[in-house]
Amino acid sequence: MRSSIGISRHVGGRRILTRFCLQFSIVAVASAANAGPIEDAQARLTGDGEREWLSAGITSWMSSDPACASGEVYAFKPDGTVTIRICMDSTWKKRSEKWSLNQDNPLDIRVTIGADSYLLLFATAEQQQQMILRTLADSKVNPTVDREFYLSED
Amino acid sequence: MEDRHKWYWDLGLKIVGSLLTVVAILVGVWQFNIGEERKAVYEHASALWLKRLETYSNVAKLAGSIAAAPGGQPAQADIDAFLAAYWGDMILVEDAEVERTMIAFRTEIEDFKRGRSSTDRLKQRADQLMKAFRESMKAREPQP
Numbered sequence: 294m295r296s297s298i299g300i301s302r303h304v305g306g307r308r309i310l311t312r313f314c315l316q317f318s319i320v321a322v323a324s325a326a327n328a329g330p331i332e333d334a335q336a337r338l339t340g341d342g343e344r345e346w347l348s349a350g351i352t353s354w355m356s357s358d359p360a361c362a363s364g365e366v367y368a369f370k371p372d373g374t375v376t377i378r379i380c381m382d383s384t385w386k387k388r389s390e391k392w393s394l395n396q397d398n399p400l401d402i403r404v405t406i407g408a409d410s411y412l413l414l415f416a417t418a419e420q421q422q423q424m425i426l427r428t429l430a431d432s433k434v435n436p437t438v439d440r441e442f443y444l445s446e447d
Numbered sequence: 448m449e450d451r452h453k454w455y456w457d458l459g460l461k462i463v464g465s466l467l468t469v470v471a472i473l474v475g476v477w478q479f480n481i482g483e484e485r486k487a488v489y490e491h492a493s494a495l496w497l498k499r500l501e502t503y504s505n506v507a508k509l510a511g512s513i514a515a516a517p518g519g520q521p522a523q524a525d526i527d528a529f530l531a532a533y534w535g536d537m538i539l540v541e542d543a544e545v546e547r548t549m550i551a552f553r554t555e556i557e558d559f560k561r562g563r564s565s566t567d568r569l570k571q572r573a574d575q576l577m578k579a580f581r582e583s584m585k586a587r588e589p590q591p
Contacts, residue, residue: 400571401551416563425563430550433538437554 331394334402337415338394338424339371346424346442361385367406367424367442375406411440418443492589499540499587503580506532510552514573519566526556541583548572548579 338344348365361380368376375392378385390407397403397412404413404426411426422444430437509529513521533553541549555572558564 398575400568400575414558414563416561427554429554431547433533433546433550437550 329396330399330402331396334394334404334413334415335371337422338369338404338413340446343368343370345445347445348440348442365440365442366445377406489589489591492587495540496584496587496589500584502532502536502540503545503584506537506549507577507580510573510576513556514566514569516566521556521559521569529553529556542587545576545579545583548576552576 346367346369360383362383364380366378366385368378369392370376373391373393374389376387376389378387380386392404392406394413395403395405402413404411406426412429414425414427416423416425424442424444426440426442428438506529509525509532512525513529516522516525530553533549537545537549552572552575555564555569559566559569
């Protein structure tokens with residue numbers, strides 16, 4: 294008798310656990326589906342933890358680590374800081390800035406890095422994830438400037 | 448003595464009457480000129496408004512054709528016509544907000560050509576452009 298009660302309790306517990314897992318999955322899927330463009334952009338920018346984005350024209354010398362020829366690396370962290378390494382005078386100059394995302398309109402997400410502000414775009418080029426920091430022209434005669442970066446993991 | 452007094456009054460009234468007549472004529476001329484000036488300004492604003500309406504309508508049709516192209520592939524002829532208007536007629540009539548949305552739509556076309564955009568985004572940009580046109584027309588409607 295005792296053992297049959299134990300079995301029914303065990304089966305009941307499993308049912309509750311299964312139901313809980315099912316409900317949790319549904320909530321997780323629903324919340325993922327409801328993730329807004331800002332959350333989506335943030336997830337793409339930082340990944341699970343920190344993501345490094347390398348400028349398209351980056352070249353680094355094979356010798357000592359701090360030596361470089363040209364390029365720029367942005368490492369975005371979820372805590373709202375970005376470490377920027379810029380190749381100047383053959384060495385990497387490092388600085389840290391704060392970053393944040395804002396939505397200008399349903400199509401445009403703006404990333405502010407320190408005092409600078411860009412439209413943020415993501416694309417895929419030759420199976421590599423691309424981040425584009427765009428300065429949209431404020432008049433027809435001025436150029437729109439795209440700064441293209443590739444994900445270092447790719 | 449009384450006749451002399453009467454003569455003075457008569458003379459005074461004649462002078463004042465003449466002055467009033469001159470002033471009334473001057474006011475009339477001034478009012479006429481103001482009216483003509485306002486009419487000219489209104490006619491000019493109306494002509495510009497109609498030109499703006501015509502240009503916006505043409506560009507709106509092109510933007511619609513590009514955004515809702517059959518098979519999701521905009522015709523190069525439509526893109527070329529849009530660019531011709533972008534660097535041509537539109538400069539004559541657009542305001543700052545319309546210019547900004549024109550730049551955004553053109554950039555979206557370039558992104559689409561490079562595989563960075565979609566027909567859905569093109570449609571949303573076209574929608575933004577139409578709304579900017581509508582606001583521009585409303586804000587610059589000539590007042591009689």
